[in-house]
Amino acid sequence: MITIKCEIQGGENTEWQYEWRTTSSKTPPTHSEYNISSASFSYNGQYWCKGRRDVFFSTAWSDAFTLKVSNKPRPTITADRRTIPAGGNATLSCSVGSYNEWKYFWFRRVSVFTEIQVIRNKEPDQMITVTQGGIYYCKGGRGNPVFFTEDSDPITIEKRVSNKAVVSLEPSWPLIFSGEKITVRCQIYLGRRTEWEYEWSKPDSSTVLANNASIDVNASVISSGSYRCMGKNKQELYSVTEWSDVITLTVSGNRPKSSISADSRVLPEGDTVTLTCSVTPSTPGWSYYWYRGKKTSEPLMMAEVVLHSDGQIGVSQEGDYWCRGGRGNPVYYTDYSDVISIKQTVRNRPAVTLHPNWPEVYSRETITLKCEIPGEDTEWVYEWATSSSHQPPNQNEYKINSVSTSHRGQYWCKGRMRSAQQNSTMWSASFQLKIVYSE
Structure with missing residues (x-):
């Protein structure tokens, strides 16, 4: 709302009739004041006026006065910091061009879903100090009744709280294999009475908001990397914790x-x-x-x-x-x-026996060593082991036609089932063959 006045200098005590001329699409009244209740683009133009005292006497036309009507200005809002440290504050500034006749109105939202709150009215200065997080706006106002600018763009201010966020893996294995199910959990210390929303920073550089304190990961090579989290107060979403330290998930693409x-x-x-x-x-x-x-x-x-x-x-x-x-x-x-x-091994345990079973064996005698296995109804394949210099054949008997001292030593035998050779007896106890030399 504005008023254009026609003022005649030196003629204040004279009664004047007024004439107006304008390049706008509007026609001013024949009064000394042209009251415009709501300026619009149609009032743009030049205005002249003059005064007439009678039919024969008038002033010259005034110099042209140019009225320029533009769109509502949008103020600019700035902050000296976007994050308020615990116990600190931030300074916000609102500016409507280079004009200084504006007073400033400040607003705050707790979140994008809440109503706008008026926090300051008609601030003579364009700067305020805030200690809370939120979405802040400002606008300018001037005149009576007050003419308001457009709202500024919003500016988001976060406030750090003292609660600490800690991220962990469950299970906390140092190496994860592709296809395993892993839970990444965020814990907020000293925040039991506060309802939190959680923001996650993931290996693909994305950030995710979640109501739950954990995210489930179906492990793959692309899920390898660093995870961290922070908490946001559900009542005041811009009251946030610091980011947690990073935890690294290492995923192997090969199945163990x-x-x-x-x-x-x-x-x-x-x-x-x-x-x-x-x-x-x-x-x-x-x-x-x-x-x-x-x-x-x-x-x-x-x-x-x-x-x-x-x-x-x-x-x-x-x-x-x-x-x-x-x-x-x-x-x-x-x-x-x-x-x-x-x-x-089968139950049967063989024994090595001497035939004839002389108490003494003399050189050049004929003897037979037999591998005897209980259970004669089984067919066996025989194995021998000896400490002598002679190797017995793989038969159940070892006949020596002319025994000599070179046959001295220990003898063992065992049997392997012919029908199932993976099954064998234990080795027999050792049999000591002693030879008495005779000329």
């Missing part, structure tokens, strides 16, 4: 492999063989699953084995064994190990 080993491939009668399962690369957290028989077998129950330690069992049955590792929930499995075969 299990290896199996045994302290013996032969299972003695009434005894056990110890099997060991290990995972390569070596990382913590594995449980071990044992299998026997065909590839379609279910894992062995603990009642079927003797548990020595995590990764070691004792088995008392022969067969083909293999294993694999698993960890996490749901369980993530390694590849299967190779198969290892455990063979059981």
Whole structure:
């Protein structure tokens, strides 16, 4: 709202009639004042006026007065800092061009979803100090009634709170394998009475807002990298914690492999063989699953084995064994190990006997060493071992037609089933052959 006045200098005591001329599309009244209740572009132009005292006497036309009506100005808002440290403040400034006749009005929103709050009215200075986070606006006003500028663009101010954010991995394994399920968790200390929203910074440089304090990661090579989090007060979203320290998730694209080993491939009668399962690369957290028989077998129950330690069992049955590792929930499995075969010795234990069973054997006598195995209904393949310089044949008898001192020594034998040669007896007890030399 403005008023254009026609003032005649030196003629204040004279009654004048007024005339107006203008290049605008409006026609001023014949009064000394032209009141414009709401300026618009149609009032743009030059204005002249003159005064007439009577028919024969008038003033000259005034110099032209140019009225320029423009769009509402939009003030500029600035801040000396966008983040208020704990216990600190920020200074905001609002400016409407180079004009100084404006007073300033300040507004704040707690979040984009809340109503605008008036925080300052008619500030004579264009700067204010704030101690809270939020979205801030300003606008200028002048005149009576007040004419307002447009609202400024919003400026976001965050306030750091003293609560500390800590990010962690669950499970916290140093090496993760592609396909495993990992939870990245954000914990806000000293903030139990505050409801938080969480902002995450992820390896792909994106930031994500979440209501939950954790994000679930289906591990892959592209999910490797640094994670960090911060907390935002749900009542005042621009009251935020500092960013947590970074935690690094390392993901291998190769599935780990299990290896199996045994302290013996032969299972003695009434005894056990110890099997060991290990995972390569070596990382913590594995449980071990044992299998026997065909590839379609279910894992062995603990009642079927003797548990020595995590990764070691004792088995008392022969067969083909293999294993694999698993960890996490749901369980993530390694590849299967190779198969290892455990063979059981048969119950029969052979004995080496001398025929004829003389108490003394003299050189050049004829003798026979026999490998006798209980259970004559079984067909055997025989093996001999000796400390003498002669090697017996793979038969159940070793006939020596002319014995000599070179046949002295210990003799052992064992049998292997002809129909199932993976099954063998134990070695016999040693038999000592002593030769008495005679001329």
